[in-house]
């Protein structure tokens with residue numbers, strides 16, 4: 001009989017921490033711990049959330065009767081490192097240093113590798129990250145922003161985007177390398193990627209003012225007005241950064257980062273909530289249209305995924321605008337936890353060597 005590896009996967013997102021235990025590919029436990037905006041926004045820096053997130057993870061594992069000494073490895077969602085290729089990476093001191101300072105910025109996923117390492121270290125087992133948010137496969141033409149001092153960056157839900165694109169290709173009876181797919185991940189942040197034969201050749205920077213607005217981010221803004229605001233004397237750089245990420249989007253308009261709360265507001269007759277929520281769907285549809293142009297109209301499928309894809313009305317609003325491009329497939333939630341486990345398993349089984357972050 002083949003060996004059974006028990007893997008703990010840790011996925012810190014902007015609005016949640018997801019954890020799961022797998023025995024090989026089989027899920028044994030899976031849970032999502034949601035973090036309301038008022039709980040998460042009281043921390044100045046992402047690293048300040050370290051103790052809070054680590055403790056809720058350990059408490060939840062304990063409540064579920066998980067014996068940590070039986071683990072073979074811990075795999076975390078990878079954060080804002082320097083741009084790298086996709087794959088499974090061993091957590092190293094150099095990586096931890098970059099995750100702690102946030103070399104490419106602040107996002108909850110920076111804590112994935114750090115917490116995975118902390119738990120693994122106590123147990124003397126390996127810690128890995130898989131397909132971090134900085135996976136970069138963009139075409140050079142997509143890097144040009146229009147201002148030479150600023151280059152566009154590939155920062156997105158790489159782990160889930162690639163996992164669901166593979167799933168969609170498989171369901172079409174093809175390999176990921178044979179298809180063109182547009183994936184819209186609708187989470188705390190929103191990313192829309194153009195997948196061309198196995199590579200994400202263009203995608204909005206989901207973290208830093210590109211693409212649609214999201215539950216907690218502004219997405220792209222009219223830059224002239226933003227520049228005036230920056231120099232109005234009313235705000236510090238930190239204030240502006242928080243307005244763009246953390247306190248933007250639904251949080252700014254409606255005071256919540258929770259799509260389900262917005263649905264409730266709409267059901268109670270809140271017209272502003274309805275308009276703002278519709279605007280978010282409208283912007284996602286527009287971004288999908290841009291990706292269709294990137295792929296020269298040759299699109300095999302459009303995939304809508306992430307937490308907000310559970311909302312059938314929101315999905316319908318997008319679908320109505322984009323179904324003329326290609327068939328729309330809905331995968332609510334994400335395939336991130338199994339993708340993390342599979343990344344760890346490939347290394348533990350010796351099918352792949354863990355990459356080293358330089």
Ligand SMILES: Nc1ncnc2c1ncn2[C@@H]1O[C@H](COP(=O)(O)OP(=O)(O)O)[C@@H](O)[C@H]1O
Nearest residue numbers: 013014015016187188258259260307308310311
């Ligand atoms: N049934 C639902 N209807 C609307 N929004 C939902 C639903 N389920 C989850 N969401 C929303 O999805 C978002 C989180 O998506 P998720 O992919 O889990 O993101 P993250 O990893 O950023 O936490 C939150 O705004 C959450 O409220």
Ligand SMILES: CCCC(=O)OP(=O)(O)O
Nearest residue numbers: 013014133156187188189
């Ligand atoms: C950093 C891009 C990925 C992202 O936005 O993730 P969340 O939606 O989990 O915040």
